[in-house]
Amino acid sequence: MENNNMYLPYLMKIDKITCEAPSIKTFKLKFINKEDEESFNFKAGQFGEYSIFGEGESTFCIASSPTRKGYIECTFREVGKITSALANCEEGNIIGFRGPYGNTFPIEQWTGKNLIFIAGGIALPPLRCVIWNALDLRDKFKDITILYGAKTADDLVYKYELEDWKNRNDVKLITTVDPGGETKDWTGEVGFVPHILGKYPPHSNNTIAIVCGPPIMIKLTMPILMKLGFTNENIFTTLENRMKCGIGKCGHCMVGNNYVCKDGPVYRYDELLQLPLEY
């Protein structure tokens, strides 16, 4: 039994702020306390509770890779009270962080397989963690494909990294924007993610698909993956429900008997199908 207060956050210093897209920012956070930094460990897919003292806590995934130590990164869109307060922070400010919470992507089990990442909009950050994790251990996997779409070219996050991935010859990157969202110099695809997926059908043989995006995108992507011969066991996704505690107590994130914060957020598609449609 742990004796500490589960709600006691680590103090983190905002080391760097990157503006990704309109109202989307990435924070690079460093531990104030060196001991915390050394004892802190997380795995791809986990999340945390980021807090502004006096405003409250908000839940996002850890967007940096566990292979890169010493800092964590988070990407968020400014939508509510706490994310707005976070967006007003400056480099050097102190915020709180609790975590890591939740389960992880079973990356170890994917050795020797092809990976395809399918992400839409602000859902790239949870996958970025896995992508970098896989890229840092590149020789363990076969082909890596990333299909990423957003509403407009402006809304794509991690633009500098997309460039990086595009230039690597060990990754196949397909970016797409919704019709009407392209700019004059846009060289990527135009069309919704499921549509583009149909255009560049990946081999389902020995391939793991990791899908994350808005509910409608997931709903339309799944049938295409099924048609391509992916089995439920080879598709992974992460859920994002409203959360307060992150440790399976507050009940906000419950989907059936599952606490997304504890039993999730990573679900294999066949596990997800067991749950009632309350996410």
Added chain:
Amino acid sequence: MSDFEPKIIAFVCNWCTYAGADLAGTSRIKYAHNIRIVRFPCTGRIDFMLLLKAFQSGADGIIVSGCHPADCHYTAGNYHARRRWIVFQNLLNFLGIDTRRITFSWVSAAEGAKWGHLVNEVVDNIKKIGPYTEYAKLGKIGIGSISEGNYARIE
């Protein structure tokens, strides 16, 4: 109680009282420095919740002031506000909140002297009544295991 310096929050309208307070300044009328002015477009904009928030944050007194009737920049904002204050004052009084600490007034852009006078009067009055902590203390009642003193009001 003699060295008690009350904190007074003034919610004033942009067009009359704020200008009046400005005039008091340019006319070098001296008045008590206990006041913090918050400027609003119109008295009609001054929500009752703002008054409660002021008490919560440790205000000992509140002044709400705007244009004289018929002088509202937006024609009728002050008339609406007047009705709201009647209701609000009655309700607060019924709940036992000290309504002596809320002063409503009309101060026009030309009444710099009236403003100075009003502030002095309110400050004197609040000094006599003493600090108001009842309402701000509510934030501590009903919390299991709150460490006393850690949740201080703004000093």
Added chain:
Amino acid sequence: MQELNNKIAELLTNNLVSIFISYKKGLNGKIKPAFFTKPNEVYENYFGDEAQQNLAVYVHKPEVKKYSKVGILANIFALKALLQLYAENQIKDNYLTIVTVNQDNKVIVFADFNEIESYIAQHQIEKNTNKQKEINELLSLSREKRWEFWVEQLSSCIKCYACRAICPMCYCSKCTVELNQPQWISVPAHSLGNFEWHIMRMMHLACRCINCQECSRVCPMNIPLHLLTTKINSDMEEEFGQIAGMKTTLDFALNTFKVDDYENFIR
């Protein structure tokens, strides 16, 4: 009762209403709202003194709104609530069929809201002198004593928002307590949050509350909210001569003014 049941069954059979909101006896003997969609369910209908809940609140419920035509059994308070809601443009024309039972046990089906207006005018609810007495007693106390009284009462509030849920006039799809930018009302149920909540609610109900006192009835902590509503209602009547739920046209005291409203409190 039989007359009422027949009427409801008739409305349902002739498809004049697709759902009828009335009362029935629950398993534990408690009278609860009933939602009849078929004539053969109407035998369960109950109407009597124990049927207290103000059914007008269900007019806002999304699940009820799905039905194209709604019938409702309204007691005098529900009638007042419906009239006020109509005045506030919350009820579409020809959507509701409103039924009441008068003091001679006669069933009345209202043709329109003007009929309700005249019915309410004829059936004035007697002023509850008991409540007024309680209020006067409180007002005769010193301010400090009154403060103590309300701190004790409101501190017990657990913020279950049953008062809001049961209130036919609390129909905002997003209540002030649910807004957090800025956070006007403290979410936790400590005394400050409770005071803010109840003051805010009363201010937003001023001259809209039809004084059915449902909030007081359902409060799990037995907070005398009826004192607040009665007080604010009598203030409204005294100061501005307006009572909610009496007219088909909106007459909202805080939405209007008189040039000669009293202002002896303003300096």
Added chain:
Amino acid sequence: MKILSGKIMNYKTLKIDNLDLFFNEIKKSGKNLLVPKKKGKTTYFSSFININDVEFNYIQTTISPKSALFPKVEELISFKKDDGTYVVTEPSIEKETIVFGLRPCDAVGLEYLSNFFLNEKSDFTVRLRKENTTLITLACKNFDENCFCTSVGLSPASIKGSDICLTDIGNGLFYAEIITDKGEKLIAEHSALFSNAEKINKESYVAQVPLKFDSDNLIKNIKNYYNSEKWTINSLPCLGCGACAFVCPTCTCFNIEDEANPVCGTRLRCWDSCAFGIFTLHASGHNPRPIQSNRWRHRVLHKFGYSVTNMDTLSCVGCGRCIRVCPAGMNIIEQILDLQEA
């Protein structure tokens, strides 16, 4: 699902006339004693001041004693701004608390609640409170039409979760079963008031609550009920307030809110209810449980389905509070019978 087990350590009797003395001794020892009190139609737990305020005539208190372990508002951390950074401190829970007059079902409810909070990632405030709280249960002599403890495998004679269980056995005597070390310790501190006794059969002294539904059957079939039409029909009266959850001894959901001024503040935990529409609302505007019938279903299925899967026990103790307090007359028994009938 019988959960009546529990080892009784000792048997005593206590004269009802000595209760006043017992309470005053506890008060004098500086401990916090919570007793039932009445205010209008509401019975709730509050600190003991005088024996005359203590209410004995109640079927069940309106508000459950869960606030002894899980108060409606409590501090998780407090923080102070200090030179650009923050000093974060934890609250301390000092006082030993004794709850008197909760019902056997409440004791089971509190046991569920603490088991829930202390499993896996243990919640420190609940743990500290649990360690510092002694429960003196009062077995029921009466029941009403809303009681259904026997239907969920309990009975007015259950001792599970209690530290001491008192039963009025007539002749001005309480029969006391001392179940835990904590109870033993408390009795030892006030040993002069208690006399030794033999084990007796309590059954004839406690209320005989009739069976309302078959919970074994319910648990067996609960998976099939998710898509039942009964949820929508039965939830039509539900107005989406949180009264049922807030009076429930086993409802554990909460919200975390910060309250602060520019200098310092606290992070508070307060009760929340799955009946509220905004409980599950995403920042994007998407709501996984958009309508009231979904929320009502979640609440009932949590009590009778999800907690059986997760904790191997029902999280309903049959106290009937939610039925008594519901503004719209919602009745969980009716819902269950309707489901079983279909």
